[in-house]
Amino acid sequence: MSQKLNAPRGTADVLPGQAALRLAVEDAARELLEGAGYGRIETPTFEATELFARGVGAGTDIVEKEMYSFDDGGGRSLTLRPEGTAPVCRAYVEHGMHKLAAPVKLYYLESFFRAERPQAGRYRQFWQVGAEALGSDDPAVDAELIVLLHRLLTGLGAGGLRLRLSSLGTASARSEYREELIAYLHANESRLSETVRGRIERNPLRAFDSDDPETRRVMAAAPRLLDRLPSEDVAHFALVRELLDVCGVAYEIDTTLVRGLDYYTRTVFEFTSDDLGGGGQATVGAGGRYDGLVELLGGPPTPGVGWATGVERILLAAHTEPQAPSPPDLYVAHDGARVAAFKAACDARAAGLRVELEQAGRSLKGQLKHAERLNARFVAVVGDRDASVRDRLGGSEQTVALGELLAHVERARRP
Numbered sequence: 001m002s003q004k005l006n007a008p009r010g011t012a013d014v015l016p017g018q019a020a021l022r023l024a025v026e027d028a029a030r031e032l033l034e035g036a037g038y039g040r041i042e043t044p045t046f047e048a049t050e051l052f053a054r055g056v057g058a059g060t061d062i063v064e065k066e067m068y069s070f071d072d073g074g075g076r077s078l079t080l081r082p083e084g085t086a087p088v089c090r091a092y093v094e095h096g097m098h099k100l101a102a103p104v105k106l107y108y109l110e111s112f113f114r115a116e117r118p119q120a121g122r123y124r125q126f127w128q129v130g131a132e133a134l135g136s137d138d139p140a141v142d143a144e145l146i147v148l149l150h151r152l153l154t155g156l157g158a159g160g161l162r163l164r165l166s167s168l169g170t171a172s173a174r175s176e177y178r179e180e181l182i183a184y185l186h187a188n189e190s191r192l193s194e195t196v197r198g199r200i201e202r203n204p205l206r207a208f209d210s211d212d213p214e215t216r217r218v219m220a221a222a223p224r225l226l227d228r229l230p231s232e233d234v235a236h237f238a239l240v241r242e243l244l245d246v247c248g249v250a251y252e253i254d255t256t257l258v259r260g261l262d263y264y265t266r267t268v269f270e271f272t273s274d275d276l277g278g279g280g281q282a283t284v285g286a287g288g289r290y291d292g293l294v295e296l297l298g299g300p301p302t303p304g305v306g307w308a309t310g311v312e313r314i315l316l317a318a319h320t321e322p323q324a325p326s327p328p329d330l331y332v333a334h335d336g337a338r339v340a341a342f343k344a345a346c347d348a349r350a351a352g353l354r355v356e357l358e359q360a361g362r363s364l365k366g367q368l369k370h371a372e373r374l375n376a377r378f379v380a381v382v383g384d385r386d387a388s389v390r391d392r393l394g395g396s397e398q399t400v401a402l403g404e405l406l407a408h409v410e411r412a413r414r415p
């Protein structure tokens with residue numbers, strides 16, 4: 001026997017019981033988002049590496065450490081998409097969607113790839129449902145998206161949800177604040193952890209994420225970006241909060257919320273679930289505004305806002321268990337009349353019934369046992385001319401001509 005091969009670390013096969021649960025997430029997302037005017041978009045599994053380096057940011061963990069990049073054989077570097085916002089904005093520019101009525105509302109349901117350390121809720125290939133609205137800077141779009149994500153997660157039964165909300169302001173407000181924060185960190189350098197000290201210039205905002213107790217004490221007194229926002233950003237954020245309030249979506253303002261992607265401006269948010277344990281994998285869904293991204297990718301100045309939520313994390317937070325398949329309406333058994341049985345099963349399927357057919361060489365007795373195991377409602381033992389049909393729910397048993405089989409089952413199924 002040859003040596004067996006397993007799926008790569010951090011990836012997983014989705015078996016039928018699990019697939020049924022995913023389908024429920026997909027159906028709920030599709031219904032909710034299409035009902036709110038979002039149209040489905042699909043982008044390629046791989047893109048030019050440059051798209052993510054430019055869009056997500058060369059200094060982010062995703063671009064620095066987590067991308068699956070490869071040479072396409074012609075000297076071009078391609079990357080398995082680690083996220084969906086940059087590809088959607090690339091497609092928006094490529095297809096001239098700025099000519100469409102704004103906002104252009106798009107959603108996706110695709111798999112993504114990140115070379116992360118695999119653990120519960122953190123995979124190297126995972127699925128996201130994502131939604132993006134391009135072309136409007138109205139705070140109502142931010143609020144609409146947050147309300148939709150809240151509805152999706154609660155509707156699917158994700159437990160222990162919390163919504164953290166903040167505003168990062170526009171890029172110019174942030175760069176002034178950055179200088180102030182860097183000066184503050186330098187002034188307190190001796191009290192900071194080595195990691196935080198090492199990235200003061202590169203990524204000062206990440207200091208708010210530190211677990212080190214002394215660093216946390218320093219950061220508790222640090223200047224806050226939210227207190228430094230210009231009045232337009234303050235007004236935008238106030239309206240987002242007001243709209244969430246009227247819809248009854250509870251949130252906590254978290255001035256330390258730093259997202260791991262560079263494109264964010266103004267509103268940022270994260271839904272965490274207490275049921276997912278601590279750490280980064282407690283985040284079920286997250287997003288925010290990215291008013292500069294389309295322009296950065298060569299398009300006209302275009303505001304945008306969106307989110308993505310991990311399908312596997314929703315299923316973990318909703319404590320779902322693999323589901324048994326739905327039972328067949330009809331099980332077709334036979335004691336040698338295999339052609340007649342095959343035709344009867346084909347006809348019944350064509351009429352819309354869920355049908356199973358003996359295909360593993362079982363004896364008639366074995367077939368009847370199998371029909372019971374499958375919990376089929378009707379069992380038909382098909383001969384060359386007629387069939388004996390048992391209604392396992394109603395208890396009746398009757399022999400009918402083959403041509404009558406379907407009509408008989410349909411009649412008996414009617415309530």
Ligand code: HAM
Pocket residue numbers: 082083084085114116121122123124125126127128130131132261283284285286287288289305306307308309310311312313
């Ligand atoms: P993100 O926070 O990197 O944002 O990912 C969004 C969600 O994807 C996470 O909250 C999590 O549920 C899921 N996720 C991320 N990485 C993994 C992983 N390794 N394994 C399992 N699930 C994972 C984005 O991707 C942005 N594009 C969101 C966005 C859309 N912002 C604006 N528009």
